[in-house]
Every structure is written in structure tokens, then in C-alpha cells.
Amino acid sequence: MTCGAPFGSAVDVEHRCSRCLTLPPAFGRARACALYHAADTSLHPLKSVLQRYKYTPDVSLALPLGGLLAQRCPLATHGYTVIVPVPLHLTRLRWRGFNQSHFLAYALARRTGVRLDAFSLVRVRPTRPQVELHETERRRNVRRAFEVALPQRIRGERVLLVDDVYTTGATVDECSRELLRSGAAAVDVLTLARAALQ
Amino acid sequence: MAREDLERWEERYRSGSRCGTEAPSEFLTAHAASISGRVLDVAAGAGRNAVFLARRGAAVDALDISMTGLRFAQQVARTEGLRLFPVQVDLESFSLPQRRYDAIVNIRYLQRSLFLPFRRALKPGGVVLFDTFLIDQQALGEHRTAAYLLQRGELRDAFADWEILVYEEGLYETSCGPSYLARMLARLPQSPPD
Numbered sequence: 483m484t485c486g487a488p489f490g491s492a493v494d495v496e497h498r499c500s501r502c503l504t505l506p507p508a509f510g511r512a513r514a515c516a517l518y519h520a521a522d523t524s525l526h527p528l529k530s531v532l533q534r535y536k537y538t539p540d541v542s543l544a545l546p547l548g549g550l551l552a553q554r555c556p557l558a559t560h561g562y563t564v565i566v567p568v569p570l571h572l573t574r575l576r577w578r579g580f581n582q583s584h585f586l587a588y589a590l591a592r593r594t595g596v597r598l599d600a601f602s603l604v605r606v607r608p609t610r611p612q613v614e615l616h617e618t619e620r621r622r623n624v625r626r627a628f629e630v631a632l633p634q635r636i637r638g639e640r641v642l643l644v645d646d647v648y649t650t651g652a653t654v655d656e657c658s659r660e661l662l663r664s665g666a667a668a669v670d671v672l673t674l675a676r677a678a679l680q
Numbered sequence: 681m682a683r684e685d686l687e688r689w690e691e692r693y694r695s696g697s698r699c700g701t702e703a704p705s706e707f708l709t710a711h712a713a714s715i716s717g718r719v720l721d722v723a724a725g726a727g728r729n730a731v732f733l734a735r736r737g738a739a740v741d742a743l744d745i746s747m748t749g750l751r752f753a754q755q756v757a758r759t760e761g762l763r764l765f766p767v768q769v770d771l772e773s774f775s776l777p778q779r780r781y782d783a784i785v786n787i788r789y790l791q792r793s794l795f796l797p798f799r800r801a802l803k804p805g806g807v808v809l810f811d812t813f814l815i816d817q818q819a820l821g822e823h824r825t826a827a828y829l830l831q832r833g834e835l836r837d838a839f840a841d842w843e844i845l846v847y848e849e850g851l852y853e854t855s856c857g858p859s860y861l862a863r864m865l866a867r868l869p870q871s872p873p874d
Binding site: 572578579580581584 | 766
């Protein structure tokens with residue numbers, strides 16, 4: 483209900499997953515357009531395209547993937563006043579050449595007319611790629627990695643935070659904490675994919 | 681852009697210097713009529729040229745590695761409702777989109793590895809505008825890395841198979857003081873190379 487984790491049981495009342503119950507996230511809710519298993523090696527179509535987008539890297543996929551995010555967005559976007567992509571540290575930007583989340587957010591902003599702000603939330607220190615880490619390490623890895631450089635642009639805003647993949651939610655949770663600390667009225671999370679750990 | 685160049689620009693933004701951050705390139709203003717539609721501004725900095733073009737009605741993608749400069753450009757774009765899209769990228773590792781632009785402006789920046797991607801990023805008949813430092817700039821005492829300066833005639837030679845509409849080089853008086861520059865406006869041939 484909060485983080486959007488799928489449940490195996492056929493319970494028809496909405497409820498929170500165990501992770502959200504023990505460690506409530508800072509964001510209101512998180513939703514994704516598609517689900518795959520993080521350990522899936524059978525080449526889930528979206529997973530393989532996203533990997534190509536991020537690790538080749540292939541920026542030409544930004545437009546179709548952004549279009550997919552906008553088209554299949556499971557959230558009503560009219561309630562938000564600003565779209566904020568998860569920022570990259572300069573070190574990672576130099577490697578990839580671009581911020582994959584910024585391009586997805588751009589497509590969504592174009593489609594919805596909601597303002598895009600890719601410059602107020604910044605990553606102030608480089609972090610190890612989350613994909614290399616276990617769940618508990620991930621939280622520690624991104625702690626205090628983000629800052630709002632321009633709080634006046636965030637204060638009072640209803641933020642839709644955009645990233646490519648949600649796995650444990652550690653990154654978007656830390657971003658949300660920082661946005662709320664800077665006065666955001668609300669933060670929800672939208673990702674293209676949700677990678678389930680089991 | 682080299683790391684030291686990024687730091688130099690960040691310092692310039694912090695110090696509030698007008699040089700290279702406010703008034704658009706004189707060569708661009710002189711040939712603005714040729715630059716319209718969807719435009720790419722590489723190494724856009726704080727957006728002086730991108731803002732100028734967007735105010736004239738162009739839709740401008742402004743690329744730069746510095747957040748500080750882009751933040752400024754975004755603020756102007758937002759206040760004035762311009763079609764200006766600032767994007768943080770590292771041009772050394774970013775691949776430009778293909779057949780997207782009517783014009784590309786490359787001002788006070790040199791990355792030779794972009795010359796071929798410029799050709800692919802333009803629509804047929806698109807134009808490129810350069811206003812970039814020459815090697816002679818070193819003689820004016822300002823410390824600059826030779827690798828980011830053009831040799832005399834180099835730009836014209838590199839674009840020899842384009843339709844060169846304007847080419848000039850020499851010493852010019854600019855908002856940053858006297859500068860040795862190569863300036864070119866060239867049109868992409870309609871047919872792609874073999």
C-alpha cells in the first residue's frame with residue numbers, strides 16, 4: 483500500500499508490507515510501471531532494455547522509455563507541482579554521460595505539463611552502485627548523500643520523485659527525506675520498473 | 681570539458697563575472713536569422729546564447745556539465761516561459777541524438793570529437809555555428825590548454841565538405857575583452873556522405 487510491493491497472497495484489503503511496517507519510508511507512496519525479479523536472468527524485456535540504457539549506455543532509449551513511463555504511469559499526475567529526478571554525482575555522470583532518471587523525468591514532464599526541476603536536489607557525495615550491495619548496506623550507502631541546493635524551489639511543493647528502478651527503495655527514501663526536510667509538502671515516487679528481491 | 685575548466689567556470693559563476701555568462705556571442709547575434717527551430721547549444725554554460733535564441737522563439741536544448749550554470753538558465757527559462765531545456769551531460773561521453781536539430785551552436789568551446797556527431801545530430805540542411813578561441817589566444821597571456829584551442833584554418837578544413845556560409849578568424853573585441861576567434865556558419869549538405 484505504501485511502497486507498492488506486490489503481495490503473493492490474495493488478500494483483497496490494502497495493507498503494508500513488512501518492510502514498510504518496520505521501517506516506514508519517508509515518501510507517501512511508490513509506484514512502478516512494471517515488475518520484474520532482480521535475480522531474473524531470463525531476460526525480462528524491460529530489464530534488458532533498462533540495462534542497455536544504463537550500462538551500455540544508450541541514450542537513444544531515453545525517448546521510448548520516457549514515453550513508456552508517461553503512458554503507463556500508474557499515478558494521477560495532476561496532483562503534483564513538480565517532477566524531480568533522482569540526481570547523479572558528477573563522477574557517475576562523467577561515466578554515463580547523462581542522468582538516466584533526468585531523461586525519464588523530462589519525458590514525463592513534457593507529457594503531463596508538470597514542471598521539471600532537475601537542479602534543486604543534488605547528490606553531494608559519490609556512492610557505490612546500489613546493485614552491488616545487500617539491502618542493509620544500501621541504506622548506509624546513500625545516507626546523507628543528497629542535499630537540496632535550492633530549498634526555496636522545493637518548499638511547499640508536492641513532489642513526484644522519478645527514478646529508473648526501485649529495488650529496496652533506499653535511494654528514493656533518502657531523497658524523499660531530504661526533500662521533506664527542505665519543506666516539500668509531500669513526496670511520492672514513480673519508477674519505470676520495480677525489481678523484486680525474491 | 682577538462683576538470684580544471686569546469687572549476688574555472690564554477691569560479692566565474694561564483695564571482696558574478698559578466699564575461700561569458702551574460703551577453704550573447706556577437707557572431708551569433710549577427711547571424712541569428714539563420715538559427716531557428718529546434719536548436720542544440722553545446723557547452724551552454726549559464727545559457728547566455730541559449731536564452732537569446734529561446735527569446736527569439738527557438739526551442740533550445742542547452743547542454744552543459746555544470747549544474748550552477750544550468751540552474752541559472754532554468755530560472756530564466758521558467759520566469760520568461762521560454763522553450764529552453766537545460767540538461768546536465770558530459771559531452772565527452774554523451775552521444776547526441778540523431779537528426780533532431782535545425783541548428784547547433786558551439787560557442788567558446790572545442791571538442792573535436794563532436795564534429796562527426798554534429799553531422800548526424802542535424803536534420804538535412806541544418807546549420808552549425810562556431811565562435812571559438814584560436815591558438816593565438818595564448819599570446820594574450822590568459823592560461824588556456826592548447827588542446828582546447830583551434831589552429832588557424834582548422835575549422836574550415838574540418839568542415840570542408842559542408843556549405844560554408846561565413847568564415848572569419850582573427851582578433852575581435854568582445855564582452856570578455858580582445859579575443860582571437862574562429863567564427864563559422866556552415867550548412868550540412870543535403871545528401872549524407874558515402
